[in-house]
Amino acid sequence: MTHFTDLVDGYRRFRTADYRRQHERWAQLAEGQSPKVMVIACSDSRVEPAQIFDTLPGEIFVVRNVANLVPPFENDGGRHGVSAALEFAVTKLNVEEIVVMGHGMCGGAHAALTEMFHDSPPGEGGFVHAWVSLLDEARERVKAKCGDGPGAAREMELETVRTSIANLRTFPFIPEREGAGRLTIHGAYFAISEGVLHLMDESGEFAPA
Amino acid sequence: MTHFTDLVDGYRRFRTADYRRQHERWAQLAEGQSPKVMVIACSDSRVEPAQIFDTLPGEIFVVRNVANLVPPFENDGGRHGVSAALEFAVTKLNVEEIVVMGHGMCGGAHAALTEMFHDSPPGEGGFVHAWVSLLDEARERVKAKCGDGPGAAREMELETVRTSIANLRTFPFIPEREGAGRLTIHGAYFAISEGVLHLMDESGEFAPA
Amino acid sequence: MTHFTDLVDGYRRFRTADYRRQHERWAQLAEGQSPKVMVIACSDSRVEPAQIFDTLPGEIFVVRNVANLVPPFENDGGRHGVSAALEFAVTKLNVEEIVVMGHGMCGGAHAALTEMFHDSPPGEGGFVHAWVSLLDEARERVKAKCGDGPGAAREMELETVRTSIANLRTFPFIPEREGAGRLTIHGAYFAISEGVLHLMDESGEFAPA
Amino acid sequence: MTHFTDLVDGYRRFRTADYRRQHERWAQLAEGQSPKVMVIACSDSRVEPAQIFDTLPGEIFVVRNVANLVPPFENDGGRHGVSAALEFAVTKLNVEEIVVMGHGMCGGAHAALTEMFHDSPPGEGGFVHAWVSLLDEARERVKAKCGDGPGAAREMELETVRTSIANLRTFPFIPEREGAGRLTIHGAYFAISEGVLHLMDESGEFAPA
Numbered sequence: 104m105t106h107f108t109d110l111v112d113g114y115r116r117f118r119t120a121d122y123r124r125q126h127e128r129w130a131q132l133a134e135g136q137s138p139k140v141m142v143i144a145c146s147d148s149r150v151e152p153a154q155i156f157d158t159l160p161g162e163i164f165v166v167r168n169v170a171n172l173v174p175p176f177e178n179d180g181g182r183h184g185v186s187a188a189l190e191f192a193v194t195k196l197n198v199e200e201i202v203v204m205g206h207g208m209c210g211g212a213h214a215a216l217t218e219m220f221h222d223s224p225p226g227e228g229g230f231v232h233a234w235v236s237l238l239d240e241a242r243e244r245v246k247a248k249c250g251d252g253p254g255a256a257r258e259m260e261l262e263t264v265r266t267s268i269a270n271l272r273t274f275p276f277i278p279e280r281e282g283a284g285r286l287t288i289h290g291a292y293f294a295i296s297e298g299v300l301h302l303m304d305e306s307g308e309f310a311p312a
Numbered sequence: 313m314t315h316f317t318d319l320v321d322g323y324r325r326f327r328t329a330d331y332r333r334q335h336e337r338w339a340q341l342a343e344g345q346s347p348k349v350m351v352i353a354c355s356d357s358r359v360e361p362a363q364i365f366d367t368l369p370g371e372i373f374v375v376r377n378v379a380n381l382v383p384p385f386e387n388d389g390g391r392h393g394v395s396a397a398l399e400f401a402v403t404k405l406n407v408e409e410i411v412v413m414g415h416g417m418c419g420g421a422h423a424a425l426t427e428m429f430h431d432s433p434p435g436e437g438g439f440v441h442a443w444v445s446l447l448d449e450a451r452e453r454v455k456a457k458c459g460d461g462p463g464a465a466r467e468m469e470l471e472t473v474r475t476s477i478a479n480l481r482t483f484p485f486i487p488e489r490e491g492a493g494r495l496t497i498h499g500a501y502f503a504i505s506e507g508v509l510h511l512m513d514e515s516g517e518f519a520p521a
Numbered sequence: 522m523t524h525f526t527d528l529v530d531g532y533r534r535f536r537t538a539d540y541r542r543q544h545e546r547w548a549q550l551a552e553g554q555s556p557k558v559m560v561i562a563c564s565d566s567r568v569e570p571a572q573i574f575d576t577l578p579g580e581i582f583v584v585r586n587v588a589n590l591v592p593p594f595e596n597d598g599g600r601h602g603v604s605a606a607l608e609f610a611v612t613k614l615n616v617e618e619i620v621v622m623g624h625g626m627c628g629g630a631h632a633a634l635t636e637m638f639h640d641s642p643p644g645e646g647g648f649v650h651a652w653v654s655l656l657d658e659a660r661e662r663v664k665a666k667c668g669d670g671p672g673a674a675r676e677m678e679l680e681t682v683r684t685s686i687a688n689l690r691t692f693p694f695i696p697e698r699e700g701a702g703r704l705t706i707h708g709a710y711f712a713i714s715e716g717v718l719h720l721m722d723e724s725g726e727f728a729p730a
Numbered sequence: 731m732t733h734f735t736d737l738v739d740g741y742r743r744f745r746t747a748d749y750r751r752q753h754e755r756w757a758q759l760a761e762g763q764s765p766k767v768m769v770i771a772c773s774d775s776r777v778e779p780a781q782i783f784d785t786l787p788g789e790i791f792v793v794r795n796v797a798n799l800v801p802p803f804e805n806d807g808g809r810h811g812v813s814a815a816l817e818f819a820v821t822k823l824n825v826e827e828i829v830v831m832g833h834g835m836c837g838g839a840h841a842a843l844t845e846m847f848h849d850s851p852p853g854e855g856g857f858v859h860a861w862v863s864l865l866d867e868a869r870e871r872v873k874a875k876c877g878d879g880p881g882a883a884r885e886m887e888l889e890t891v892r893t894s895i896a897n898l899r900t901f902p903f904i905p906e907r908e909g910a911g912r913l914t915i916h917g918a919y920f921a922i923s924e925g926v927l928h929l930m931d932e933s934g935e936f937a938p939a
Binding site for chain 4: 120124125127157159
């Protein structure tokens with residue numbers, strides 16, 4: 104089992120190997136970041152974008168939360184973490200692509216599908232319940248399509264991607280840039296059980312990469 | 313420059329190398345995750361926890377947002393992404409350690425210090441401004457200590473860690489577990505320019521690992 | 522510049538990362554090796570087979586000498602290092618494939634082509650001269666084909682592969698196993714300047730992989 | 731099981747990742763090699779120096795043969811592969827350090843200790859027998875010290891390092907450079923069963939690094 108002391112050991116390896124060997128890259132990164140891709144992924148410990156996409160430091164700007172969710176645009180003066188990251192990546196860093204990646208065995212999608220934390224107070228599931236309420240409409244679609252059948256879990260996981268992409272487009276600066284050909288949005292899904300990445304096509308269907 | 317097609321290339325490398333070689337690990341991960349450490353880090357493309365800590369899939373549950381911020385506990389029924397992730401990691405996955413990692417050259421900390429997006433509407437900096445308002449009190453402390461001096465930027469970056477840790481402790485389930493010896497909180501700071509990780513001690517001061 | 526202390530540092534990284542993470546693999550390797558492929562490559566620091574072929578411990582049995590040369594079968598009771606390795610890999614470990622890999626900018630091939638150490642005593646080039654005399658016939662072919670033209674160096678490098686493969690077949694146990702379909706021989710060439718691997722076809726010609 | 735097709739897959743990974751990412755390093759390597767360390771190791775598939783020492787392309791000049799043996803200096807005009815590599819590395823490339831690395835479970839050391847191929851013709855063990863006759867004197871020392879006891883195998887493996895180092899010093903250009911402080915020789919031993927590297931001290935004894 105990995106604890107914080109192992110992370111510090113890991114840092115020492117990073118420091119004597121990757122950091123030292125990519126010294127020029129890091130010297131450049133120290134002057135500023137200019138990633139071209141933003142990735143929105145789940146906090147799940149198994150779906151690390153840098154590992155699944157084998158990227159280097161500086162290549163992807165990353166948001167991670169439960170179920171890789173993007174809430175819709177809300178102009179209410181409130182604190183919106185994903186909106187802030189999105190605004191920064193798209194309008195300040197000028198990323199050219201956004202990838203929303205869902206994954207198999209997603210605890211957040213499971214909670215949305217089963218409403219298992221329906222009556223839980225904050226601190227016992229209530230925060231998760233409120234957060235995944237972003238998937239309420241998606242759950243209705245999944246139930247209509249799959250009932251309680253075996254395909255419902257995966258369908259719900261795919262819906263996290265479709266929902267986040269739909270919500271992305273409620274931010275005015277997104278369709279504006281998509282229309283001008285300056286921004287492209289991609290949907291992806293990592294099926295943990297088989298280790299296979301699926302890509303979403305324009306109709307919202309997923310197929311192995 | 314890295315684009316989405318490069319990420320798909322990277323996935324193919326992952327698939328034929330890491331995934332295949334760690335087949336047994338992935339078979340185990342397919343049955344469920346059980347990370348012992350949660351990491352809260354910035355979305356910045358240069359501070360990938362899995363790279364800096366050289367971890368494997370399954371080892372760290374990760375939240376990433378602008379300036380690695382944790383808002384305080386709010387029992388208002390609203391959608392709180394970080395709170396949901398925290399609740400899930402601590403009360404459902406039973407992580408034993410939480411690491412908050414700040415970093416040098418942080419755009420979010422810079423925005424908090426300079427209030428550069430003070431008048432910006434949502435979509436032009438307004439979301440970032442609202443989000444980093446979590447650092448308003450910290451900014452006052454930084455100004456009192458450093459004025460407009462050269463140390464203010466780093467001090468503000470260190471304050472992102474201290475503020476998030478203070479806010480973590482407003483969630484009732486956190487001090488409860490800390491008191492019972494079941495949870496430990498760590499502060500860390502990655503100085504990009506020198507590539508050095510700093511660790512926070514109990515008094516809130518940082519020193520190289 | 523890398524010195525022995527850096528190698529010991531590297532071992533410590535190996536020990537805390539690769540070795541620990543591949544614990545089960547190493548437990549298995551501790552019971553015996555069973556590589557299916559033997560690789561004969563040059564000692565040149567730039568053509569590490571494990572790096573170019575991205576292999577794991579236990580996968581390839583490796584001989585490395587100047588210019589990746591295999592001397593012909595000699596039944597004279599003398600000490601023959603390559604013959605010993607070949608005998609061990611093919612008749613004891615039962616490898617199923619042998620790869621001879623040449624490379625660009627090969628100092629040994631250059632010495633063979635130019636006969637630059639023709640008059641050098643042992644210790645000043647004489648050992649290299651004697652060793653690459655295995656390429657004397659090859660040099661005649663190269664000179665006949667390319668003269669002193671610009672293609673001669675690469676042709677000589679390709680000849681190191683063809684010569685070694687021809688010599689492999691003077692060992693009775695090699696064609697015997699090839700005939701029975703139990704052993705396959707491959708020729709390869711790594712063009713350092715372009716970083717491209719070339720594979721040899723049955724007629725002895727090379728093309729990018 | 732790994733076959734040649736897997737090696738070509740591995741090359742494609744190398745090509746799209748390591749080679750591309752270390753483009754500047756390779757551009758420099760394309761102008762010439764200048765390793766500071768020569769490593770003499772066994773052909774055994776489990777003791778890849780680049781993996782155990784976590785080195786990069788260009789860092790180590792490598793000879794690999796059965797039991798990491800260096801024959802003594804012989805001025806007989808014959809073809810001596812190790813002598814050629816040694817001469818090239820020391821007198822042409824001017825390496826500053828030589829590492830001889832033995833290892834546990836060494837088939838060559840085992841053959842030397844047991845004389846198991848004593849009556850085998852070439853192609854059935856005879857080549858190995860002749861090659862490891864370099865260890866005949868070492869075997870006498872091992873038998874005197876350990877008899878047929880359980881420590882004999884490891885003692886024989888350590889003797890491969892001591893014998894090779896003694897033979898290195900029969901090449902006039904070696905002690906000459908050692909005396910002038912321009913060359914240092916190191917003995918090492920990788921204990922496969924425990925994954926531990928041992929370093930040899932000046933008295934020829936080994937201890938964990």
